[in-house]
Amino acid sequence: MASERISPEWNEDPSDPDKKELAQAHVKAVDYSSSATTQPSFGTLLYFAAQQRKCEEGGLGSEGALGRDDLADLPADEVERVNARRALRAATWQACFFLVVTDIIGPSSAPWAISQLGFLPGIAVYTVLGVVACYTGLLLWKMYMGLDSDRYPVRGYGDLAEKIVGGWARHTVNILQSVQLIFNVAVVILGNGQSLSQISHGRVCFSVLMLIWTLVGMIVSQLKSLRKISWLGSACVILSLFGIFINVGVVPHSLPNYSGALNQLGVVQGPTITELIHNSGFNGSLVAVMNIVYAYGGALMFVEFMTELRRPMDFWKAMCCAQVFIYVLYVFYGTFIYAFQGQFSMIPANQGISIYWAQTLTNCISLVTGLIVAALYGHVGLRSIYINIVEDLFHGPLLSSRRGMLIWFGAVVGYWSGAFIIASAVPQFSNISGLVASVCILQFSFGIPPALHLCFSLQRDAVVLHPEYDPSAVEPVVTDSWKGVGASEWWKRAVGRQWWLKSMNLTLALAALAAGGLGAYASIESIIAGFASASAATSFTCAGPV
Template identity: 45%
Template sequence: MTQDEEERANASRALRLASWASVFYLITTDILGPFNAPFAISQVGWVPGISFRRFTILGVLALYTGLILWRLFVRLDSLKYPLKTYGDMAERIFGKIARHVCTVLQSLQLLVNVATICLSNGQALSQITKGKLCFIVCIVIWAILGMVIGQIRTLKNFGWLANSAVWINLIIIFISMGFVAHSPPNYASALSSLNVPQGPVVTEKFAHLPLFSQVFAYGGAMIFPEIVNCSVSSVHLTYIEDNQMAEMRRPMDFWKGMTLAQALIFTAYLLYGAFVYAFQGQFTLPLAYQGVSKFSWQTVGNVLSLVTGIIAAGLYGNIGIKVVYINVVEDWMKGPRLMTFKGRVIWSLMVCGYWALAFVIGAAIPQIQTITGLIAAIAIMQFTYTFPPLLRLGYDVITDAMGSDELYSPGKGASCRIDTWRDWSRWKRGLFGGRWYFKLFNLGMALGGLVMACLGMWGAGESIKEVFANSAAATSFGCKAPV
């Protein structure tokens, strides 16, 4: 091993400090915050929203894809050739183009997630000040705070923050459920944000909304990476999972943290979404805790959410910047390692630029339900339902095709035949050898995820168009808040 290779190995070991319990808290911090779940159900109705189609089946599939990434990671990672990002895994199986696609989509996804949290925290601060503080200033405040928190470089240092965020989110869930049960909906915010006039609360078995609104709800509930794939959620988990495995002491234990997080999150999303929709119906807001009419109760939820929101944004920003640093600064520009002094200086500058760009995105589209739906369809869906089964399919084809390759035969020396990728015999072994039905299932699942993503992009685009056509909606870089 050369000196440079040894330094890489030592650096890799130094970064792998997270335990499976840390993974549980980090995943739960990323996902637990089911405040879009009631809105997602309101967009499609009881039956599609709570049925197997929305929660159970998609939750099981999200767990399945997370386990795919875990198995691929432990089989492909090594100290000499470590897997640092999702793109590294894609490159091992499909080549450099696949890595670049993953890197671009990851960076876009995480950047917009940070922008969304700046936007939601800006809305909360605007409600707290009763609109007396210009909305654009409310967003700027959180962007600046994010630049400070973003100076943390390793996920291990987010451990205690992630721990506290989980419990604060649980407090918000239970408190807001109590508030919703004892107060009418926030009619003024529903009119401003959703253009829904005041009237009796109505819930429906099947929502009678335009198709694009229902497609948006489906693609938009994927911001919470695993269960509520109807609003903005599930898929980000897959990248968070891959990155956390890269910082674990024992990656084989990763499944423990993920499974426990899945169980907690599934229960919270299902119960919270159904409870709030039952009381608020068509007036349910994209952030449910902002939907109570009593100001003091709004403020309690908003203040607590400000804390958890900035922690989650710091986590997203940490991983997003790390993707850019590893792929651009270290690999492309041959710059210093992240944990060096020069790396610290570059990291600090990148953090400031990253959060500034997130501010611009959040302020340009000041509607949470539309911006999250768009990024869910473009990137989040791919990392949960399209890419993992494709990666497993590619891995299985490659390993099965290698079954008859012989590099050395005892007694015969090194004279052995190796098929090339142009030989049909190699493709035949790869495609039809081993468990062909498992490969067919993964291919079908990947194609299904791609189809849903395309529908989501169309629906999100139509939703953005409709929101900006609404005279009551907030405008880009303006002082008027959407709530």
């Protein structure tokens, strides 16, 4: 594979002063000849990442900071992996915008969440969490830009945690990531099973409908690169907006779906009631907040998106634009539907429409968008499992190889089968969403990023503020550490700069951890209460929950 190495642009015109400067940066970057598989110091990671960013700003794009001759000191299999990662860096930030929106967008729970809180608290929670979600997304981007390089790549959320905290953090993140994504797929299976049940008027067994959707998901998840589904991101956004417009246009001219609200929510038919502030009890309010958290849960895949961007430095544009778009959509859609349907607002919201043609059309749209989202979740979840378990732990074949494709096929079947079992065992859309939001999404989107950035900034400042620090040195001189001899000086440098930002990140991380514990408790209590309800669907049942 060495003959397939990618030639960087600066070799083409060495007489160009700008290219010559970049060439010198390349040569300096690879003077550090230790294997990419060894664990480098934090200062070394900062150095190589800085060289990578310099080359990208100079126009090398996906070619990165390692050239044809610069890979000579690496093993052949590592060269192959570097070239494979380079080939995947093809997405633009505009394409990434649609992927981020596709990943996050989920307004179907907004009317129900606002019905549990009332207009004022509902809008306030959406606003606060939207701002925090954007902030934590920027933290992930800053850490990625500060640590990623061709020689020591950040391939996912787990890699980022490992480079900052250690190997145990990577394993913890990867386990939580796998749990979240399989629960996300379970929610997609459950929601689309409900859509098919409404379309068929309940004439087909609900478990069979979810099984059909599971089989479809297995087929779609055979795609192994985001490049093959990135164009579907824009289609998903357009279809989602089309479904929302239909719902907004129909709801003012029709009655709520009283029978569906009774089966799902236990709300009996009566006058529609809306409130500025609604008290649904501790558990009800907390589950509603967790559903709002779930609606903003996209940070888990942000690092994956950065790894496939041609220019990772542009990720902030895609993420910020996506967050603003999603916030406006959530608040408008949630308040509008709640204003007309009140306590009968269902989840997903389109299933609260009583007119059959509109209900069927929006359900069909949900099926298509759900398929796209499921492909996205399945791709990232399975890719993370494959890289971290098959390639790294068991030293298995590359995903692009024939054996890798066979293993991928088996992983897809197992992954979707597990999601089907979860969806069938707990057919409660809002409660299962609240549970996964509490345990995983809240931490990935609001807790882990500030915690990681706190550790990142402490180590970075301790290195760069060292009296003998030389930014041009591959291995910066560090004569002390956070423990042992010289610890007091290390902590002075680490904490002294931007102490207020470090304090804010620590507070945010602890608050997310506490809120996650409370949310998990409330969701579990709601699941127990849901099964105790006479109108609730049971596990592995043929009777649908709507």
